[in-house]
Amino acid sequence: MVQEPAIACSSPFREGGAEDIADNAVDVSDIGLHNAEAGLAYETVASAAHETRVSPAPPEKATLHDRFQDKDDDMTKRSRRSRKRLHVALVYNADTGIIPDTPEDRGSTADLRHMIRDMARVLRSLGHRVTVLPLAHDLFAFQRRLRRLNPDVVFNQYDDVVHGALYEMRFAAMVRMMGFPLTGSPALALGLSRYKHMAASLLHGSGIPIPPCTELLEKVGDVDRYEWKFPLIVQPSQEHAGTGLDRDSIVHSKKALRRQVGHVLRNYNQPALVQCFLPGREFNVGIVGGKRPRVMPLAEVNYEELPAEIPPIMSYAAKWIETSVEYKKTSVICPADVEPDLARQISDIAIRAFRAVRSWGYSRVDIRLDEADIPRVLEVNCNASLEEGVALARSAERAGIRYPQLLQMIIDAALEGPPYDVSVPMVL
Numbered sequence: 001m002v003q004e005p006a007i008a009c010s011s012p013f014r015e016g017g018a019e020d021i022a023d024n025a026v027d028v029s030d031i032g033l034h035n036a037e038a039g040l041a042y043e044t045v046a047s048a049a050h051e052t053r054v055s056p057a058p059p060e061k062a063t064l065h066d067r068f069q070d071k072d073d074d075m076t077k078r079s080r081r082s083r084k085r086l087h088v089a090l091v092y093n094a095d096t097g098i099i100p101d102t103p104e105d106r107g108s109t110a111d112l113r114h115m116i117r118d119m120a121r122v123l124r125s126l127g128h129r130v131t132v133l134p135l136a137h138d139l140f141a142f143q144r145r146l147r148r149l150n151p152d153v154v155f156n157q158y159d160d161v162v163h164g165a166l167y168e169m170r171f172a173a174m175v176r177m178m179g180f181p182l183t184g185s186p187a188l189a190l191g192l193s194r195y196k197h198m199a200a201s202l203l204h205g206s207g208i209p210i211p212p213c214t215e216l217l218e219k220v221g222d223v224d225r226y227e228w229k230f231p232l233i234v235q236p237s238q239e240h241a242g243t244g245l246d247r248d249s250i251v252h253s254k255k256a257l258r259r260q261v262g263h264v265l266r267n268y269n270q271p272a273l274v275q276c277f278l279p280g281r282e283f284n285v286g287i288v289g290g291k292r293p294r295v296m297p298l299a300e301v302n303y304e305e306l307p308a309e310i311p312p313i314m315s316y317a318a319k320w321i322e323t324s325v326e327y328k329k330t331s332v333i334c335p336a337d338v339e340p341d342l343a344r345q346i347s348d349i350a351i352r353a354f355r356a357v358r359s360w361g362y363s364r365v366d367i368r369l370d371e372a373d374i375p376r377v378l379e380v381n382c383n384a385s386l387e388e389g390v391a392l393a394r395s396a397e398r399a400g401i402r403y404p405q406l407l408q409m410i411i412d413a414a415l416e417g418p419p420y421d422v423s424v425p426m427v428l
Helices: 062-082 109-125 139-149 167-177 187-194 196-205 220-225 254-268 316-320 325-329 340-356 391-398 403-416
Strands: 087-093 129-135 153-157 215-217 232-236 272-276 282-289 299-302 331-333 361-369 375-382
Touching (some): 087 139, 109 403, 129 139, 153 167, 187 196, 196 375, 232 254, 282 340, 282 403, 316 325, 340 361, 361 391, 391 403
Parallel strands (some): 087 129
Antiparallel strands (some): 232 272
16 A cells, blocks of 8 residues: 655654664664574564464574574573572453453453463473462452462463553552562553553653654544644554554544544543554564563564555454454564664664663564654553464564573563562552
């Protein structure tokens, strides 16, 4: 689908800090990168939001595999030396939400429970004692049981199922206030992941490029406050996992913008986030680890097979609805075929965004190129999906990190704990 170039508008986020990339670049020499043609080694595997097929990637040279294996063998030995049998409380949201599940929806409660069972099995295979602990409506009973269990670590798989609930950050704060180590990002980072405009403001202020025309609209009349440059993308400002993104989310006129902002306000009961729709390539960057996070290789979302009338975006249907055209015609190229300089630039921006929102343990940063091929951060997805064989887990496998090892790395990061995190347990 041919798009008009996205042009900066009269917005406080006009250029998203693109000019600051070089000045604010972090040292990514320990990340390493590679391009299949150049044959340069890198510590990576692709992370992807999409949960479907993976497009075939060019075969890697034996020398690359050898270099990967040496690094992974060293990491495995370190992990084995530090590993001990732990009591792990595996927590998930048992609430079914308001909207009934459908068989074709891969984001259903049934799929979640299947993933939790698989994770518990794998954690037990590592020698850990695992207690699966669902949380629905009785918070007091959950707290009492967690206190009685007294686990060594809480493996956080709590995910909101009600639009705008924003309980993910509250859950993380509660567990830490009880004094238990928690996998993944702390409450502040999880909150920023959901308050998309606030996160964009933080990234912009840190000199990290974001899409132009990034605005938060709390009523339809706010459309007239700004001078827009189309096309724009409109979505709920406090959702994740593609919720609220569909075929009508890309707008090309003020009339369509008003209609879509009104749709978000009515159906999701939250402000609408509006940004310039970027016409370039889209990448997912997985990051795993604690004090020394590892950047996974780039994954590219491939929209080339989509019909012209369907916008090339990672909508809810593209992520989760198996019977949809979006799901069937959207694929992920993993690892992506990217020039070394561009790969370094994308990875640098991703790790800076990861650190800016105080993400920890594991995350996925979604990035898209603008009309000038400048990478801009769409969002930082703290606590990305850990389903075995797909997304982040699939990326880890490309680097020789098996699924059990990935889960152990996440636990190790939790026990290591975020910097400056003060634990002051509160008695119930």
